[in-house]
Amino acid sequence: MTNQADGVRKVIELYYWPAPNGHKITMFLEKTELDCTIHPVNISAGDQFKPEFLAFSPDNRMPASSTAIRPMAANPSPSSNLA
Numbered sequence: 001m002t003n004q005a006d007g008v009r010k011v012i013e014l015y016y017w018p019a020p021n022g023h024k025i026t027m028f029l030e031k032t033e034l035d036c037t038i039h040p041v042n043i044s045a046g047d048q049f050k051p052e053f054l055a056f057s058p059d060n061r062m063p064a065s066s067t068a069i070r071p072m073a074a075n076p077s078p079s080s081n082l083a
């Protein structure tokens with residue numbers, strides 16, 4: 001999915017597992033055609049309690065995003081990806 005405006009591409013880092021609340025956000029993202037990268041969070045295995053996940057989802061719930069919307073250059077260099 002790609003969404004470009006004024007040379008800026010937005011990428012959502014989505015932490016997701018195929019449960020009802022997860023499906024809601026993937027259906028939304030499909031309709032909006034926003035770029036997203038999906039990271040699986042296996043809530044049956046306890047991934048939601050890992051410190052790196054709790055850092056941006058302190059109530060241990062998915063779906064969640066580590067960077068709600070991250071602006072990127074249309075043709076990013078490696079260093080601009082880190083901004």
Ligand SMILES: N[C@@H](CCC(=O)N[C@@H](CS)C(=O)NCC(=O)O)C(=O)O
Binds near residue numbers: 021043060062
């Ligand atoms: N308000 C959130 C709730 C999300 C939620 O409850 N997610 C559940 C799975 S459907 C979850 O992550 N549970 C993990 C846990 O309780 O440890 C939403 O509607 O998306």
